[in-house]
Amino acid sequence: MHAPLISIVVPAHDESGRLGDCLDSVLRQSFADVEVLVVQDRSPQTPQTLPASSRDPRVAVLRLGAAVGVGQARSAGADRARGGHLLFLDADHTLADGALQALADRLREAGDPDVLLFGHAHLHAGRRPGAAAELLEAAASGTFAPLERPELFGAPAHSWDRLVRRELWVREGLRFPEGLYEEVPVVVRAMLAARSAAVLPRECVELHRRHTLHPAGSPGSSHFDIFGQYERAFAHVEALGPAAEPVRVHLFDRMVRHCLFVLELGGCVPRASRQAFFRAAADHHRRYLPAGHRRPEGREGVKFSLLAGGSYSAYEIAKLSHIAGGRVASRLR
Incomplete structure (x- = not known):
């Protein structure tokens, strides 16, 4: 069976009712060499009836038997992924038109790096670029080892503003830990372990919530x-x-x-x-x-x-x- 270029993992935690918009934005992309893994658990924030777009043949639904946080759901999806690169989205994210084709083109141009960083936009109260836009612009040319660009470790550690080669994910045994802010150590470790990285200075992911706080941690989690x-x-x-x-x-x-x-x-x-x-x-x-x-x-x-x-x-x-x-x-x- 053909392995897709990109596996997109989407936990079905959906407090704002936008999961259907998220899936639609992925499935209408001109670039179709993807698989989408929707991870459905038993938490109150997860709809038990998924949108019609989840029945697309490129979508696989992984049902978990317990209430878990977004981090565990992402890890479960990554375990099932077959693609060459992993992309993690939240239910209230959408992909900008042409984003996947632009990412695939940049992967090819950059020699298929371990990590590909890209921009995002906030759509709440008007469109505005993410906090790391200037850092990405400064590092936009060529391919580099992340340790050669230590300033990139000062950018917010989001799991949804980068592609990570699945071979790197498996080799390093990467998994999201329990609790809130679980992206931080995973993103840092992936960047430290990457032999090569590149940047696409384009706003590929669109955020529809006011702040970039993910919807749910594991049971018992807190902001501490x-x-x-x-x-x-x-x-x-x-x-x-x-x-x-x-x-x-x-x-x-x-x-x-x-x-x-x-x-x-x-x-x-x-x-x-x-x-x-x-x-x-x-x-x-x-x-x-x-x-x-x-x-x-x-x-x-x-x-x-x-x-x-x-x-x-x-x-x-x-x-x-x-x-x-x-x-x-x-x-x-």
């Missing part, structure tokens, strides 16, 4: 899982020794930005837990601070400094002062 996931990621970096030292700076900055984003995003960390979350983030700042680290400029640098100081009350006062200052400035305009 982020700390264990970065511990795993840094362990992978440290296992490579001095060769991976340039990665530490960029991964550290990504960790701090990520933790502060989660802390400040409404609906993530309950008010009663915010101080404990801040202290855990400050502890990770101390543990993983690279020698000679230079903080970012401007307001972001102030946040880094406040986290380094470890005082949650000072952090909250500074935040309230900034909000108040913004209100005054708006009245004066």
Whole structure:
């Protein structure tokens, strides 16, 4: 049986009712050398009746007998995949028109790299590019070993903005761990293990939710899982020794930005837990601070400094002062 070029794994967790749009966006692509693995578990966020597009012959439905998180569902789909490269999508993602053909063309041009990075767009409240757009543009030419571009480890660690060669996935025994933010150590390990990588500076995946937080972790997960996931990621970096030292700076900055984003995003960390979350983030700042680290400029640098100081009350006062200052400035305009 012919092995497809790309296997697309889609956990059926669907809080926004967009799974059908996701599958339709894949199946209407002009490039058809794909298989789609829809992973259906027994969690409340998973529809038990799948959309009509799931009956397309290129779609296989894998039914799990328990309620699991998105990470375990992705791993189960990857285990069943036959394609040369893996792409992980969430139910409320869609592929831009022509995306798969552009990815296939870039794979061929780049000599079939282990990892192919590409752009994404947020469609909530108007189209805007993902946070890593400038990094991708800067690395868009040629093929490289990821350690030659350590700045790419400072980009958000998403599993759906890259193709990963399935041979690399199997060779490294990659699997998503339990809990939320499970993408972080997997993406870091895949990038460290890749012998070659390339970039397609094109927005291939479209996000329809407001923030890039995946829909569900495994039972018992919480936003405090982020700390264990970065511990795993840094362990992978440290296992490579001095060769991976340039990665530490960029991964550290990504960790701090990520933790502060989660802390400040409404609906993530309950008010009663915010101080404990801040202290855990400050502890990770101390543990993983690279020698000679230079903080970012401007307001972001102030946040880094406040986290380094470890005082949650000072952090909250500074935040309230900034909000108040913004209100005054708006009245004066």
